[in-house]
Amino acid sequence: MNLYRTYIGATLVAIAGIIFWTMVVPAYDDILVKRDAIAERTDIIKTRSDILSNIKALSLEYSNKATDITRFASMVPEKKGVPELLSSIQALATQNGLQLTTIALSENSNPGAADYQTQLIDLGLNGGYLAFKSFLMALERNIRLIDIISISASPVSEDSPIINFSIKGNAYYLKQ
DSSP states (O other): OHHHHHHHHHHHHHHHHHHIIIIIHHHHHHHHHHHHHHHHHHHHHHHHHHHHHHHHHHHHHHHHTHHHHHHHHHHSOSSOOHHHHHHHHHHHHHHTTOEEEEEEEEEEOOOSSOSEEEEEEEEEEEEOHHHHHHHHHHHHHSSSOEEEEEEEEEESSTTOSOEEEEEEEEEEEEOO
């Protein structure tokens, strides 16, 4: 009976070994692979949530700076906007007591690598010195960016308070 117990014990150990190698070891390997997959997916979720939080932060920053962006678009528009430029110059001249006698616009191309183009403006104005001075101050405060290149003045006639002013300047717009 002792030999019979030995065979039964050996058989049970062999069966336990076979069960261990066929069921437990593959299940353990499967658990390790799933843990690695879970860790990888957790990293992906963390990366995506970081990206989403960055997008939300950028969106909030954009909405906070929307007024600045709109203002910059008004200062240096995407297109020439000749009618808008003419009406703003006419309005400034009229508001400051000057008569706009001539206006000439021509395109000046920048061959450089600048992101903008210039439009040459040649204005002829009639009026008094104080009105002209207030016109220049209003032009400086105007939302549209205009650089004055040259100013010339000559009286209409001797002893006349009315002066002919000639202004040359540049208005800017973005390249397309």
